[in-house]
Amino acid sequence: MTKKRWVTNGLxxxxxxxxxxxxIGQALSGVAYFNEEQMASDLEPVSFWQYVTSSSFAVDVSExxxxxxxxxxxxxVLAVWLVQKGSPESKKTEQRGLESDEDQMIGQYAQEGSPAxxxxxxxxxxxxxxxxxxxxxxxxxxxxxxQSVTGFSAYAQEQLQNLQDPGTWTxxxxxxxxxxxxxxxxxxxxxxxxxxxxxxxxxxxRGSPESKPVGExxxxxxxQG
Amino acid sequence: xxWRLKMRMKAALTFRVLGYLAxxxxxxxxxxxxxxxxxxxxxxxxxxxxxxDHVRSGDPEGACSLLAPGTVEKLEDGEPDSCATKLRGLxxxxxxxxxxxxxxxxxxxxxxxxxxxFLVQSGHxxxxxxxxxxxxxxxxxxxxxxxS
Numbered sequence: 001m002t003k004k005r006w007v008t009n010g011l012x013x014x015x016x017x018x019x020x021x022x023x024i025g026q027a028l029s030g031v032a033y034f035n036e037e038q039m040a041s042d043l044e045p046v047s048f049w050q051y052v053t054s055s056s057f058a059v060d061v062s063e064x065x066x067x068x069x070x071x072x073x074x075x076x077v078l079a080v081w082l083v084q085k086g087s088p089e090s091k092k093t094e095q096r097g098l099e100s101d102e103d104q105m106i107g108q109y110a111q112e113g114s115p116a117x118x119x120x121x122x123x124x125x126x127x128x129x130x131x132x133x134x135x136x137x138x139x140x141x142x143x144x145x146x147q148s149v150t151g152f153s154a155y156a157q158e159q160l161q162n163l164q165d166p167g168t169w170t171x172x173x174x175x176x177x178x179x180x181x182x183x184x185x186x187x188x189x190x191x192x193x194x195x196x197x198x199x200x201x202x203x204x205x206r207g208s209p210e211s212k213p214v215g216e217x218x219x220x221x222x223x224q225g
Numbered sequence: 226x227x228w229r230l231k232m233r234m235k236a237a238l239t240f241r242v243l244g245y246l247a248x249x250x251x252x253x254x255x256x257x258x259x260x261x262x263x264x265x266x267x268x269x270x271x272x273x274x275x276x277x278d279h280v281r282s283g284d285p286e287g288a289c290s291l292l293a294p295g296t297v298e299k300l301e302d303g304e305p306d307s308c309a310t311k312l313r314g315l316x317x318x319x320x321x322x323x324x325x326x327x328x329x330x331x332x333x334x335x336x337x338x339x340x341x342x343f344l345v346q347s348g349h350x351x352x353x354x355x356x357x358x359x360x361x362x363x364x365x366x367x368x369x370x371x372x373s
Contacts, residue, residue: 042294043331044348055330153329160332163343163355163365 023061027052030060055153059181062146067185069140075193077133085221086201088212092222104129144182151178265346266326269333272351273342274323281319285309293345293352295372315369317357341366 006013027048034056035045051057075089081097084090095103102109106129110119117128127134149169155177156166172178196210202218205211206225213225272291279287289297289308301307320337327334331346343355343366357369 041345043345046331156327156329157332160327160329160334160343161345163358163368163371164363165360166327166329166334 026060027057030057055150055157058150059147059154062143062150063181063185066140066144066147066182067189069136069143070186071189071193073133073136073140076136083221084197084201086219087197087221088200088210088224089197090221095222147181148173148178151181264328265331265351266328266333266335269328269344269346269351270323270326270335272344272353273326273335273337276342276353276356277320277337277340280317281321285312288312291353292370293347293354293372296352296354296370299372300370312370315357317369343368343371 031046031048031051034051034054038045046054079090082090083093083096085093098104101107105111105114106118106125107121115128117124119125120128152169152172155172155175159166167175200211203211204214204216204225206214209224211225212220212223216223216225276288276291279285279291286309289300289312292300292308297308300311302311304311318339320339320342322338323335324338325336333344333346333351335342335344340356341358341360342353343358344351345354346352353370355366355368355371358366358371359368360366
């Protein structure tokens with residue numbers, strides 16, 4: 001990769017790398033912790049590969065993924081209609097809603113460099129106009145489904161260790177365990193977004209597109225640095 | 226013209242990546258859904274059946290060899306090598322047919338006609354953690370033989 005591409009793709013490279021490092025770290029610490037419990041029960045330790053293909057690891061990963069993608073999905077979609085005065089995370093009040101075709105540069109208002117499906121019209125433009133929300137929402141649903149399945153498997157295993165019946169997946173969907181796992185993730189994600197929306201009204205980070213310019217007024221809305 | 230071609234190629238690449246992500250998601254869900262098909266339950270069933278074969282034939286030593294270390298330790302209760310004697314004294318009801326078997330991760334439950342047995346996988350074999358178990362609804366089973 002040329003030096004220019006390292007620069008122009010720096011944000012993706014940095015966060016992609018952080019994701020991989022932390023996922024590997026989670027797997028390594030997870031297998032060590034799992035084997036501590038195995039040894040405490042006089043059972044044989046498992047290999048790294050056995051652990052990362054287990055329901056224990058899968059549920060710990062998927063429960064975090066589903067809440068992250070739900071957070072992004074809701075922020076992307078709700079911010080179309082809901083505003084917060086003074087926040088750079090919000091549109092201006094008069095821009096609430098889907099906005100005009102001209103503002104969104106679609107169909108006849110598409111520019112020279114506009115994506116092809118923005119110009120195409122019909123279902124292609126309709127799909128492309130909602131592609132970000134659709135993908136985020138789909139990944140949320142799939143990862144929440146994965147959490148439910150892997151979470152049930154881990155829960156059932158714990159039930160058996162306690163000499164109790166494992167139950168079924170449908171029973172697990174309405175169980176306190178499933179909803180406790182789900183809601184403890186959701187509350188932290190919604191807190192993070194709420195903090196970002198509210199704190200960015202009054203606080204600044206020079207040079208960051210997530211912040212208003214340092215000298216921008218507190219009541220300036222939808223302005224980024 | 227070249228930049229338009231590049232833009233089309235980038236769009237095509239984006240949709241290809243999205244397609245791969247979608248496929249990975251389907252594989253993830255499919256793979257995790259496989260946990261519902263009880264991998265390991267057949268082996269657990271074999272171990273539970275062998276345990277009760279030993280019980281039925283009056284071979285407590287053979288039955289003890291299939292118990293998990295923690296279960297043997299609790300059964301012996303500080304008297305080494307007394308597993309067979311203690312097991313014989315419990316007068317377990319011998320079961321013959323398997324009604325249902327479920328395995329999740331390294332733990333399993335085998336429901337038989339006269340007993341419910343709990344097992345754990347250690348290495349490549351299944352060991353019995355509890356036997357002679359009676360259901361108490363949502364509370365843990367009450368078992369004649371169980372580990373700590």
